[in-house]
Amino acid sequence: MIARLCIENAPADRLFDYAVPAALEGRVTIGSRVKVPFQRRAATGFVVELPETSPFAGKLRPIASVDDPSPMILPPLVALARWMSGYYLAPLGKCLETLLPAPVRTGNTREKTLLYVEQTGREDQPLTPRQRELLENIARVGGGWLGQICKEFSCSPETLKKLAALGAVTIEERQARRDPLRRGRILPTQPLALNQEQAAALASIVAALCAATGRAAPLESGGASAPASSAPASGGASAPSLRVSESGGASAPGLRVSESGGASAPSLRNAGAPRPLLLFGVTGSGKTEVYLQAIAAALERGLGAIVLVPEISLTPQTVQRFASRFGDRIAVLHSALSNGERYDEWQRIRKGEARVVVGPRSAIFAPIEHLGLIVVDEEHEPSYKQEESPRYNARDLAVMRAHIEGCAIVLGSATPALESWNNARSGKYTLLHLPRRAGEGVEMPFVHIIDMAQENAREGRANVFSKELITAIGERLERSEQVILFLNRRGYSTSLTCPSCGYVETCPRCDIPYTYHRADSCLRCHICGGWTRIPEKCPGCGAPEFRYSGVGTQRVEQIVRRCFPSAKVARMDADSTSRKESHDDILDAFKAGRTDILVGTQMIAKGLHFPRVTLVGIVNADSSLNIPDFRAGERTFQLLAQVSGRTGRGAIPGEVFVQTFSPEHPAVKMARTENYEGFVDIELPQRLALGYPPFTHLTCVTVAGPDERLTGVLAGRLRAALCAASDRAAPPASGGASAPGLRATERGGARAPSVRVSEVCPAALAKADGIYRFQIVLRATSAMRTNAIVKAALAAVPVEAPFRVTVDVDAFSF
Ligand code: ADP
Numbered sequence: 080m081i082a083r084l085c086i087e088n089a090p091a092d093r094l095f096d097y098a099v100p101a102a103l104e105g106r107v108t109i110g111s112r113v114k115v116p117f118q119r120r121a122a123t124g125f126v127v128e129l130p131e132t133s134p135f136a137g138k139l140r141p142i143a144s145v146d147d148p149s150p151m152i153l154p155p156l157v158a159l160a161r162w163m164s165g166y167y168l169a170p171l172g173k174c175l176e177t178l179l180p181a182p183v184r185t186g187n188t189r190e191k192t193l194l195y196v197e198q199t200g201r202e203d204q205p206l207t208p209r210q211r212e213l214l215e216n217i218a219r220v221g222g223g224w225l226g227q228i229c230k231e232f233s234c235s236p237e238t239l240k241k242l243a244a245l246g247a248v249t250i251e252e253r254q255a256r257r258d259p260l261r262r263g264r265i266l267p268t269q270p271l272a273l274n275q276e277q278a279a280a281l282a283s284i285v286a287a288l289c290a291a292t293g294r295a296a297p298l299e300s301g302g303a304s305a306p307a308s309s310a311p312a313s314g315g316a317s318a319p320s321l322r323v324s325e326s327g328g329a330s331a332p333g334l335r336v337s338e339s340g341g342a343s344a345p346s347l348r349n350a351g352a353p354r355p356l357l358l359f360g361v362t363g364s365g366k367t368e369v370y371l372q373a374i375a376a377a378l379e380r381g382l383g384a385i386v387l388v389p390e391i392s393l394t395p396q397t398v399q400r401f402a403s404r405f406g407d408r409i410a411v412l413h414s415a416l417s418n419g420e421r422y423d424e425w426q427r428i429r430k431g432e433a434r435v436v437v438g439p440r441s442a443i444f445a446p447i448e449h450l451g452l453i454v455v456d457e458e459h460e461p462s463y464k465q466e467e468s469p470r471y472n473a474r475d476l477a478v479m480r481a482h483i484e485g486c487a488i489v490l491g492s493a494t495p496a497l498e499s500w501n502n503a504r505s506g507k508y509t510l511l512h513l514p515r516r517a518g519e520g521v522e523m524p525f526v527h528i529i530d531m532a533q534e535n536a537r538e539g540r541a542n543v544f545s546k547e548l549i550t551a552i553g554e555r556l557e558r559s560e561q562v563i564l565f566l567n568r569r570g571y572s573t574s575l576t577c578p579s580c581g582y583v584e585t586c587p588r589c590d591i592p593y594t595y596h597r598a599d600s601c602l603r604c605h606i607c608g609g610w611t612r613i614p615e616k617c618p619g620c621g622a623p624e625f626r627y628s629g630v631g632t633q634r635v636e637q638i639v640r641r642c643f644p645s646a647k648v649a650r651m652d653a654d655s656t657s658r659k660e661s662h663d664d665i666l667d668a669f670k671a672g673r674t675d676i677l678v679g680t681q682m683i684a685k686g687l688h689f690p691r692v693t694l695v696g697i698v699n700a701d702s703s704l705n706i707p708d709f710r711a712g713e714r715t716f717q718l719l720a721q722v723s724g725r726t727g728r729g730a731i732p733g734e735v736f737v738q739t740f741s742p743e744h745p746a747v748k749m750a751r752t753e754n755y756e757g758f759v760d761i762e763l764p765q766r767l768a769l770g771y772p773p774f775t776h777l778t779c780v781t782v783a784g785p786d787e788r789l790t791g792v793l794a795g796r797l798r799a800a801l802c803a804a805s806d807r808a809a810p811p812a813s814g815g816a817s818a819p820g821l822r823a824t825e826r827g828g829a830r831a832p833s834v835r836v837s838e839v840c841p842a843a844l845a846k847a848d849g850i851y852r853f854q855i856v857l858r859a860t861s862a863m864r865t866n867a868i869v870k871a872a873l874a875a876v877p878v879e880a881p882f883r884v885t886v887d888v889d890a891f892s893f
């Protein structure tokens with residue numbers, strides 16, 4: 080028997096074959112962690128394949144030992160890690176590491192044991208009245224942890240030890256669970272009677288679940304990858320990829336991964352996987368109730384479930400909703416857990432004690448066996464994207480894991496990502512629609528759009544607040560209702576706008592605002608790398624000045640305090656929450672009505688229910704519209720829809736005021752009525768015309784180094800190699816393989832390049848901690864095609880320390 084391993088601290092992206100000694104057969108499976116001799120040291124490795132043969136057969140060294148009684152990593156997760164490694168161009172070892180939470184991986188955290196006291200029902204010698212009373216108390220509660228018993232019945236550990244000596248109780252070490260939910264206070268809830276649309280959505284999810292229950296399609300493994308032996312070897316094993324038919328077969332998930340990363344990549348196909356479901360439901364339409372009942376259906380069939388939620392909405396309320404329905408069967412995994420809690424929760428999942436996992440992006444790696452359902456709530460959220468290697472998007476990994484496992488997957492959102500929407504349009508996903516709010520008599524709020532250009536012209540100066548908004552705030556305060564004033568993240572803005580009319584200088588080729596680079600005081604396009612000078616005066620209105628758009632939360636707080644001196648105002652942003660008051664304190668005070676006006680950033684935009692909030696003001700919608708990102712419109716629409724979803728949750732109807740210089744922008748106009756379809760009908764054709772996702776994949780390659788000139792030179796050489804590789808891979812001019820909307824604007828040439836390569840451009844964070852960064856943006860209809868070119872270029876232009884290259888596939892920021 081042969082095992083193919085990924086070895087820790089060995090050359091990345093190479094696998095090594097070992098012999099499995101007869102004594103260890105049966106204990107070595109895919110996902111096992113093993114010890115092996117490697118070069119002249121002992122090393123740890125994970126088994127990723129059990130090949131029939133090895134090119135090094137006869138010369139293989141044996142595995143020394145197996146680490147854990149059962150494999151650390153489940154086979155479907157090994158497959159997921161291999162796909163992740165190939166798609167996101169991250170070393171397989173790093174991807175495997177990502178599957179395990181640190182306290183589990185390092186082995187530094189152990190199970191916690193505490194002393195447990197239990198009555199024996201006998202006593203060897205007569206007890207004092209005091210001892211008897213204590214024993215009766217212990218019997219009444221049926222035993223407990225020593226510490227708790229001492230506290231509850233006011234006794235000392237010595238008293239208990241005496242009782243043990245008398246034979247009346249036993250005191251023994253038991254595993255104590257570190258429970259992040261502190262269960263016990265959670266009241267159970269019953270399923271609600273669903274409305275018609277909810278019932279239809281649930282039926283579709285249950286149908287997919289049933290397909291998963293009856294799943295028989297095992298993973299089909301294609302050609303084997305070229306391994307290396309434990310001796311230095313000739314061929315490196317290249318990253319695997321999933322081969323998924325692009326032709327729109329019923330089972331094809333939406334990820335475009337048809338091209339394999341290399342000739343030797345194994346392919347996986349799972350024809351039995353149900354089609355992903357996109358649950359498109361307006362805010363408050365009862366999506367969560369549908370998830371809850373779908374999870375119950377999975378549990379009834381003996382299947383487990385994973386629910387991904389954005390970190391920011393993983394509030395106690397959210398967790399409570401799941402815990403109330405499923406009690407002990409829930410495990411929670413998130414970054415705020417202590418190492419001990421994380422270790423225990425993971426072990427409960429691994430042992431099958433918890434069958435439902437709720438958590439942020441890393442919960443997609445939860446070791447649930449017989450997985451039936453994955454839910455990705457708020458699937459459009461950028462926080463699903465991990466911004467360090469491996470730079471995965473958990474939503475996309477969820478689709479891939481469901482495909483590998485053959486299980487049901489639901490992507491839920493009031494404002495789906497355009498990628499997901501497009502997949503629903505093309506039939507790769509099935510669309511489920513909840514068009515109205517679920518609660519009785521709960522109405523969508525009324526949204527006022529305030530044109531700040533008109534306001535400024537009328538007032539003769541650039542104000543932060545319009546008269547209308549100030550008046551409306553005053554009215555709420557008189558009626559003792561509450562107000563939320565919302566701003567985009569502080570310091571978010573990197574583009575310059577005219578404070579009088581809102582004009583923004585935009586790259587004519589890419590239709591995104593230029594990013595202002597202070598160092599050489601010029602405007603650069605972060606998609607194509609083009610640049611221009613800052614205009615002398617505003618081309619829109621002739622005003623002499625350009626500024627960063629938007630004001631900070633602190634400034635807004637000041638103005639509000641000045642306008643409403645008797646109102647109680649609180650501010651919540653990254654600064655305020657790191658200070659004395661925590662996030663929770665601020666929200667508790669607001670909820671209890673001790674605060675009248677809450678000023679804040681994204682942090683307050685979602686996941687919260689405040690029945691007394693009847694007014695939400697969006698101080699400057701443009702600071703989100705003008706970010707130099709082709710998704711700015713999409714993000715603004717999402718933000719406005721979500722923020723307005725915060726009001727009118729109670730009996731009092733809510734109102735939203737949006738201040739903007741772009742009242743006619745589709746993202747603003749359509750968000751007024753939460754008309755998502757109206758928005759995408761305008762947005763999608765523009766994305767197609769400009770060659771943006773979802774019609775292409777953008778990859779951002781960053782070159783970093785300590786010397787500006789040398790780093791720039793290296794970036795230039797890498798770009799030349801990328802262009803050369805792209806030209807070699809280009810189809811003949813007549814081949815017509817270029818995607819609709821892909822115009823070869825970035826580089827000339829008779830043949831359409833298979834991958835478009837931008838100019839080298841200083842990164843948004845051009846210099847930090849003495850490190851200079853340059854970026855190159857690659858664009859193609861297939862991310863795997865881009866990957867092949869990146870690999871070829873990196874092979875041609877070796878990068879050595881202190882220089883570094885990072886590759887961000889399906890990047891979210893440029
Ligand atoms: P979403 O997740 O789509 O934002 P929620 O699941 O939070 O929506 O539901 C919004 C509100 O409507 C919640 O208070 C929920 O209890 C209530 N709700 C959901 N479904 C129903 C239903 N079928 N009947 C009555 N109320 C419902």
Ligand code: ZN
Pocket residue numbers: 586587588589590604605606607608609
């Ligand atoms: Zn451009």
